[in-house]
Amino acid sequence: MNDQKKTVLELKDIQVSFNNNIVLDKINLSVKENDFLMIIGPNGGGKTTLLKVILGLIKPDKGTINVFGKNPKEGRSLIGYLPQYSVFDRNFPINVFNVVLTARYNGFKRYSKEDKNIVIDVLKSVGMLDYKDRQISNLSGGELQRVLLARALARKPKLLLLDEPTVSIDVKTQISFYKFLLKVREKMTIIIVTHDIGFVYSYIDTIACLNQRLYYHGPKTGGLSEIKKMYGIPVELILHDTPYRILGEHK
Amino acid sequence: MVLELFQYEFMRNAFIAAILASVVCGITGTYIVIKKIVFISGGISHASFGGVGLGYLIGVNPLITAIPFAVLSAIGLGIINKKTRIDEDAIIGIIWSVGMALGLIFISLKQGYAPDLFSYLFGSILTVTSFDLILMFVLDVIIVAIVYLFYKEFLSISFDEEFSTVIGIPTDALYLLLLSMIALSIIVLIRVVGIILLMALLTIPFLISRQFISDNLRNLMISSSIISAILVIIGLLISYALDLIPSATIVLILSIAFIFVFLIKNSIPKSG
Numbered sequence: 001m002n003d004q005k006k007t008v009l010e011l012k013d014i015q016v017s018f019n020n021n022i023v024l025d026k027i028n029l030s031v032k033e034n035d036f037l038m039i040i041g042p043n044g045g046g047k048t049t050l051l052k053v054i055l056g057l058i059k060p061d062k063g064t065i066n067v068f069g070k071n072p073k074e075g076r077s078l079i080g081y082l083p084q085y086s087v088f089d090r091n092f093p094i095n096v097f098n099v100v101l102t103a104r105y106n107g108f109k110r111y112s113k114e115d116k117n118i119v120i121d122v123l124k125s126v127g128m129l130d131y132k133d134r135q136i137s138n139l140s141g142g143e144l145q146r147v148l149l150a151r152a153l154a155r156k157p158k159l160l161l162l163d164e165p166t167v168s169i170d171v172k173t174q175i176s177f178y179k180f181l182l183k184v185r186e187k188m189t190i191i192i193v194t195h196d197i198g199f200v201y202s203y204i205d206t207i208a209c210l211n212q213r214l215y216y217h218g219p220k221t222g223g224l225s226e227i228k229k230m231y232g233i234p235v236e237l238i239l240h241d242t243p244y245r246i247l248g249e250h251k
Numbered sequence: 252m253v254l255e256l257f258q259y260e261f262m263r264n265a266f267i268a269a270i271l272a273s274v275v276c277g278i279t280g281t282y283i284v285i286k287k288i289v290f291i292s293g294g295i296s297h298a299s300f301g302g303v304g305l306g307y308l309i310g311v312n313p314l315i316t317a318i319p320f321a322v323l324s325a326i327g328l329g330i331i332n333k334k335t336r337i338d339e340d341a342i343i344g345i346i347w348s349v350g351m352a353l354g355l356i357f358i359s360l361k362q363g364y365a366p367d368l369f370s371y372l373f374g375s376i377l378t379v380t381s382f383d384l385i386l387m388f389v390l391d392v393i394i395v396a397i398v399y400l401f402y403k404e405f406l407s408i409s410f411d412e413e414f415s416t417v418i419g420i421p422t423d424a425l426y427l428l429l430l431s432m433i434a435l436s437i438i439v440l441i442r443v444v445g446i447i448l449l450m451a452l453l454t455i456p457f458l459i460s461r462q463f464i465s466d467n468l469r470n471l472m473i474s475s476s477i478i479s480a481i482l483v484i485i486g487l488l489i490s491y492a493l494d495l496i497p498s499a500t501i502v503l504i505l506s507i508a509f510i511f512v513f514l515i516k517n518s519i520p521k522s523g
Contacts, residue, residue, distance in 0.1 A: 055417050081417050092285060092410050095466040102407040105418050111403065135466035155418065 005032040007066075008159055008189045009054065014063035016049055023049050027063070027214045031159075036185050039193045041210035047193035048084065050210060051161050054191075055081060068158065080157030080188075082148050084164045090137045096123070096147050097132040103154040122150040126180065142173035149177075153184070160184065162192045256491070261377050265497070268379045269483040271387040272443040272452065276483075277476025278398055279436035280453040281468060282429060284461075286409045289454060291328055291430065294343035296437045296446050298324035298350025303371045303446075304357030313371060314386055314438055321434035324350060329427045374445030374498030376487065383442050390435045397432050398472075405429060406468055443483070444498040452479065455505040462516045482508050 007030055014027035023046045031037055041047050052058040053065060056072030067075025100123060104115035123129040126146040136144060145165060152160060166174040181190060193210070209215040256262040283292050302320030306313030324346050332339050358368065370378060398405065407415040408422050408429075416422045440449040456479035457471065464470050486501030493500075 057413065057416060076417055077419060079417065081414065083411070083413060088411065089285075089287075093461070093464065093466055093468055093471055094406070094410055098406070099410070102403070102410065102415070103418060105403070105407060105415075105420055107419075133466075137465070151414070 005034065007032055008035070008068060009191075010064075010066040011053070012064045014050075014053060014060045014065065016046070016053060016058060016060045022212060024053070024060070024214075025212050029208070029214060031189055031191065033189060034185060035189050035191075035205055036181075037189075037191045037206045037208060039191065039208045039210050039214070041193075041195060043195050045195070045211040047195070047210055048163055050214075051081075051163055051191075051193060054161065055079060077155075078158040080152035080155045080160045082145075082152045082160070082162045082165055084167070088136075088144075090144075092136065094136060095132065096128060096134050096136065096139070099136060099147055100151045100154050103151045118156070119150075119154055122153045123147075125153070126150045141168040142170065142177075145169055145173075145177070149180075157188055159189045159191070162190065164194050164196070165192060166194065167196055256488075261379075262491075264379045264381070264384060265376045265487055266484065267384055268376055268387065268443055269487060270480050271384065271391050272440050273456070273476050273480035273483055274391045275394055275436035275439045276452045276456050276479035277474070278394060278472045279433055280457045280475055280479075281472045282405060282409060283433060283453050284457045285468075286429070288430075288433070289450065290340060290343050291325075291332075292433050292437070292453060293450050294328060294347040295321055295325045295430070295434050296449055297347040299434070299437055299441070300371070300446055301350040301353035301357070303441075304354030307368075308357040308361045312382065312386075314383060314441060317441065318435070318438055320350065321437055322431050325430035325434040326427050329423075329430045333423055333426070370445070371441055372445050372447050373496070374441070374443050374448060376443050376497045376501075379442050387439045387442070390439050394432055394435055394439075397428065401425060401428065402469070444501055448498050448502050451502040451505055452483070455509050456482070459509050459512050462512050478508075479505075 009029065009031040011027050011029040014024055015022065016024040027050065039047060039050070049058060053060055054067065054072060055076050056065075056067075065072050068078050069075070097119060100119045101111055101115065104111055104118060106115075120129065120132075123132055126149055128143065128146050128150060131139065131143060131147070136147070139147065145168065149162075149165070152162075166177060169177065184190070257266075283289055299317040299321035301324075302317030303313040305311075305320070306316035309316070328342060328346055331337060331342050367375065367378070369375070404415075404420055404425050407418075407420055408425055412422050412426075436453070437446075437449060440452055443449075444452055456475040459478050460471055460474040464474060482505050483501050486504035487497055489495070489504065490497040490500035
């Protein structure tokens with residue numbers, strides 16, 4: 001069945017280095033339509049770099065990338081991107097509505113009525129419409145995260161890239177965040193990168209582990225022991241809703 | 252008393268200069284503070300002294316020759332910043348001093364004493380000429396036009412440059428345009444408070460209005476311009492009444508106003 005799906009993203013032999021330090025090495029990844037992929041790895045393992053390669057923000061030293069059959073700079077118009085939230089100045093003088101509206105940029109022309117309606121719709125879908133006139137410093141971490149998700153969705157993307165989406169929010173909000181993604185995934189492919197492996201949810205199709213090299217496992221129960229190898233410490237993985245151990249007790 | 256002052260042409264010119272300067276203080280100052288490029292702007296300002304010196308040397312109005320110096324150092328800073336891995340603040344430091352050094356060399360090449368050198372370094376609002384005013388006006392028009400055309404792009408790149416790149420905004424080109432606009436704004440301010448003092452005018456009016464407005468860039472620009480105009484004129488009048496140097500008085504009035512507003516605003520308990 002998987003074979004009938006179109007390939008959305010394809011990375012072949014990607015290598016990236018900064019100042020002669022190899023950050024990503026021999027990365028091969030193929031993601032299909034409506035996949036829900038979680039890439040986990042330790043801090044400094046190259047997760048954000050990988051997303052930036054996909055977005056065409058970082059040019060790899062070697063290898064090829066295909067985003068919707070195009071190069072990243074052309075293909076990224078179909079990508080919705082949720083960056084790590086720490087990159088923001090929370091005091092920036094902008095309200096929620098205008099944050100999301102920036103995503104509707106489409107060349108020199110002014111934002112249309114339709115753009116504004118789309119913003120209203122996505123804010124409603126993430127439950128933040130009542131906050132639309134708030135300045136962003138008056139939002140909690142979870143609220144800001146939902147606003148940034150709305151901004152990513154306002155592009156009407158076919159591929160959603162989420163960088164550490166749950167790092168700054170509490171567990172309860174994390175659960176509702178993932179439940180929301182479950183609804184969204186019917187319309188698009190989702191890739192999450194995170195170092196936070198406390199929760200891996202049952203509806204994530206595939207897990208890949210990234211620490212300079214990428215270990216792509218396909219079905220999620222496949223090679224979770226790789227995680228242990230990569231982190232170098234015993235790791236417990238808990239499934240959504242009914243927590244139980246996938247891996248055997250580490251001794 | 253104020254009306255009497257308008258009998259003097261130099262005083263009329265000073266008032267007009269104060270208002271023309273305040274337009275850029277509000278608009279450009281807002282971008283400088285929110286995009287956190289105060290020091291880049293300081294570098295551009297000092298680098299423009301090279302142009303002032305060149306003007307002296309070749310006998311052209313120094314403001315005219317300062318324009319290419321300021322714009323080129325702005326674009327140079329922007330390109331080095333984006334395309335190389337050299338630390339930004341180190342580059343600012345270099346361009347800052349090199350511009351000043353060039354200015355000094357040019358001035359020393361010209362035989363004789365440079366009488367109003369100080370007026371470019373520390374401003375001389377009372378000697379602003381009609382030509383200066385016309386130049387300031389033209390630059391104001393250009394700056395307002397740039398912001399009118401690129402308001403949404405500038406907002407986006409100031410808030411989140413990386414996201415802006417991803418959604419297809421030509422961020423690098425717009426960043427260079429923003430820096431060039433800052434360069435032109437600096438030219439507008441040189442006659443009013445001088446190369447060395449002008450950063451106060453580009454930051455303080457915004458910081459004052461930021462105490463009252465938190466979410467709308469356009470309103471921040473307008474209110475910063477108005478606050479700037481009021482405070483610069485107050486400074487001008489006080490300097491006249493007390494026979495103080497206008498530029499220094501203006502800067503001190505701005506600082507006092509900021510401290511005053513900040514203390515009042517932050518000593519009142521927040522409601523809600």
